[in-house]
Amino acid sequence: MIMTVVSVPLPVDEQLEIRKSRFCPDNGGNGRRISIVTGIHGDELEGQLVCFQVAKRINEHPDRLLGTVDLYPAMNPLGIDSITRGIPGFDLDMNRTFPGGSDGSFTEYLAARVVEDLVGSDLCMDIHASNIYLTEVPQIRINELHREKLVPLAMEANVDFVWVHGANTVLESTLAHSMNSLGVPTLVVEMGVGMRLTQAYADQLTEGIFHLMGRLHIWKDEEIAVKTPIVSSDSSDVIYLNAPVSGIFMKRKNHGEQLKKGDEVGVILNPYTGRILKRLTAPEDGWLFTIREYPVVDEGSLAARILKNKGERQ
Amino acid sequence: MKKELLYTIPSLYRDDFRIQGYRFGHGKKALCVVGSMRGNEYQQIYTCSQLVARLKKLEGEGLLKEDREVLVIPSLNPSSMNIEKRFWPTDNSDINRMFPGYSLGETTQRIAAGVFEQIKDYENGIQFASFYMPGQFSPHVRMMKSGYENVEKARKFGLPYVVLRIPKPYDTATLNYNWQIWETNAFSLYGSATDVIDEKSARQLIEGILRFMASEGILKEDIENSELSEPRVFTDRELLAVRSKTSGIFINLAEVNQRVEKGQQLACILDAGEGEVTERLYAPADGVVFFAHSKPLVYANTAVFKLLA
Numbered sequence: 013m014i015m016t017v018v019s020v021p022l023p024v025d026e027q028l029e030i031r032k033s034r035f036c037p038d039n040g041g042n043g044r045r046i047s048i049v050t051g052i053h054g055d056e057l058e059g060q061l062v063c064f065q066v067a068k069r070i071n072e073h074p075d076r077l078l079g080t081v082d083l084y085p086a087m088n089p090l091g092i093d094s095i096t097r098g099i100p101g102f103d104l105d106m107n108r109t110f111p112g113g114s115d116g117s118f119t120e121y122l123a124a125r126v127v128e129d130l131v132g133s134d135l136c137m138d139i140h141a142s143n144i145y146l147t148e149v150p151q152i153r154i155n156e157l158h159r160e161k162l163v164p165l166a167m168e169a170n171v172d173f174v175w176v177h178g179a180n181t182v183l184e185s186t187l188a189h190s191m192n193s194l195g196v197p198t199l200v201v202e203m204g205v206g207m208r209l210t211q212a213y214a215d216q217l218t219e220g221i222f223h224l225m226g227r228l229h230i231w232k233d234e235e236i237a238v239k240t241p242i243v244s245s246d247s248s249d250v251i252y253l254n255a256p257v258s259g260i261f262m263k264r265k266n267h268g269e270q271l272k273k274g275d276e277v278g279v280i281l282n283p284y285t286g287r288i289l290k291r292l293t294a295p296e297d298g299w300l301f302t303i304r305e306y307p308v309v310d311e312g313s314l315a316a317r318i319l320k321n322k323g324e325r326q
Numbered sequence: 327m328k329k330e331l332l333y334t335i336p337s338l339y340r341d342d343f344r345i346q347g348y349r350f351g352h353g354k355k356a357l358c359v360v361g362s363m364r365g366n367e368y369q370q371i372y373t374c375s376q377l378v379a380r381l382k383k384l385e386g387e388g389l390l391k392e393d394r395e396v397l398v399i400p401s402l403n404p405s406s407m408n409i410e411k412r413f414w415p416t417d418n419s420d421i422n423r424m425f426p427g428y429s430l431g432e433t434t435q436r437i438a439a440g441v442f443e444q445i446k447d448y449e450n451g452i453q454f455a456s457f458y459m460p461g462q463f464s465p466h467v468r469m470m471k472s473g474y475e476n477v478e479k480a481r482k483f484g485l486p487y488v489v490l491r492i493p494k495p496y497d498t499a500t501l502n503y504n505w506q507i508w509e510t511n512a513f514s515l516y517g518s519a520t521d522v523i524d525e526k527s528a529r530q531l532i533e534g535i536l537r538f539m540a541s542e543g544i545l546k547e548d549i550e551n552s553e554l555s556e557p558r559v560f561t562d563r564e565l566l567a568v569r570s571k572t573s574g575i576f577i578n579l580a581e582v583n584q585r586v587e588k589g590q591q592l593a594c595i596l597d598a599g600e601g602e603v604t605e606r607l608y609a610p611a612d613g614v615v616f617f618a619h620s621k622p623l624v625y626a627n628t629a630v631f632k633l634l635a
Contacts, residue, residue, distance in 0.1 A: 023573040023623040024598040118625040184495035258338045311335045312433035
């Protein structure tokens with residue numbers, strides 16, 4: 013059943029609607045609920061395939077559904093439709109508008125209605141795809157303020173990496189921070205790259221979602237095996253490689269690869285001269301979990317993130 | 327006056343990114359003024375450039391104290407302004423959400439860090455700011471209510487209003503907020519416009535800055551203050567918002583600074599297909615129009631006016 017979460021008129025004969033698709037057993041189910049949210053950034057599309065696959069599997073096995081599954085594939089419908097990251101017309105990052113306010117601006121009103129609708133979920137998953145510049149291995153990012161509640165859930169989500177990061181006041185206006193503060197456990201997934209779909213990652217996360225749904229008694233199925241992710245909560249574990257000069261970046265390694273100290277991760281080229289301006293190398297052994305996909309770099313543009321090796325990682 | 331290159335990033339295909347500063351006097355770091363940080367802040371760069379011209383003239387007349395240093399930076403972001411884009415050309419990030427910056431971070435973090443390093447030690451800091459909503463303001467001084475704000479100094483601009491803003495989470499990465507944390511007296515000056523040039527408003531802000539400089543002993547002579555009344559100080563939460571309930575074509579009937587009476591019609595919203603009035607907006611109380619929406623279209627739930635009762 014497709015339901016309207018919030019509907020606002022636009023100036024010229026159009027209604028902006030954020031909708032969700034609700035799946036629940038005919039008898040109403042056991043009252044447990046998972047909400048899968050994606051498309052807050054209009055250029056991050058990996059969650060589209062995940063929503064599709066979750067809906068498809070429920071349709072194929074409706075008898076296995078015990079609770080409620082709410083899918084919100086397009087939190088920022090105008091952005092998705094116009095290939096715009098933020099909310100078009102406002103040049104505003106929707107993920108900096110939460111928790112919003114019913115008496116706030118147009119965008120804050122949307123945010124407030126969405127938050128209100130998500131309250132009551134036993135778990136919320138907010139699926140992102142980095143941005144158009146970077147490719148990420150499937151990972152969950154957790155604000156250290158909420159680590160105790162969220163890390164055990166993230167361990168069951170079939171991702172490769174769980175990154176617990178420091179509290180940052182700016183991030184207080186994200187959907188995840190708002191929902192976690194309201195007591196709705198919310199996991200932020202980052203995977204793949206903007207403007208593209210990655211079938212393997214969609215498959216991986218879909219399995220993780222059904223596994224979590226099993227744990228939450230929303231879905232009954234045979235036990236689904238999930239990966240044990242690497243967990244990092246020490247900010248000094250992560251090495252950032254930023255472009256030291258402006259130019260054209262060409263990656264030499266793929267995300268997910270193990271690196272040895274000195275391995276060439278990428279190069280910055282000068283097409284005028286045919287010369288390599290800079291070689292970016294791994295400063296120590298580690299795991300490449302982010303790599304730049306978009307070739308044009310300014311000085312400072314992020315090119316890669318490496319998790320330092322710490323003994324027993326596989 | 328010395329024109330100085332404060333920060334630069336070489337580019338592969340465009341000209342280098344350059345932040346230029348204009349330095350007057352030397353000695354005690356008395357005042358830093360920052361103009362536009364976003365590509366559409368035309369009024370801000372205009373006002374700042376006019377301030378440079380005015381200070382040059384005053385310097386030529388020997389009216390600036392030699393032992394006080396004033397640094398004026400008309401633009402922190404020429405790269406965006408030159409292509410008429412509000413935020414950073416490649417990644418759309420906002421320099422005014424990157425302070426105090428990070429010199430090893432992403433491009434706009436580096437710009438913020440590079441500039442902040444050079445402007446954080448001034449006793450007073452002024453930024454010509456713009457609001458995230460399109461509209462016109464009554465000219466005012468705005469400060470974050472961080473606990474470090476200096477209201478008494480803000481009065482010295484002699485502008486009609488001093489507004490104290492209760493910081494929201496995203497405000498903590500703005501220049502104004504970080505200046506305050508680094509113990510600079512930080513003031514954001516709002517004129518009436520952003521993406522058009524308003525000569526009168528620019529003059530009003532420049533006069534305000536010169537009055538402030540005189541009160542700080544940076545100018546040798548006082549500025550004529552005879553027509554000034556005591557500024558009204560209030561927090562942004564005291565403003566009464568008038569919100570649209572519908573979307574459509576916005577017809578504004580009230581101007582910024584206009585005194586209005588309770589029940590007076592301020593605007594109407596028209597159906598974009600049939601031209602009929604779908605909503606009339608009225609003043610909820612007697613007051614002055616402090617902010618007015620300035621776009622031809624309006625979305626529902628927009629604060630189109632803010633009144634000071």
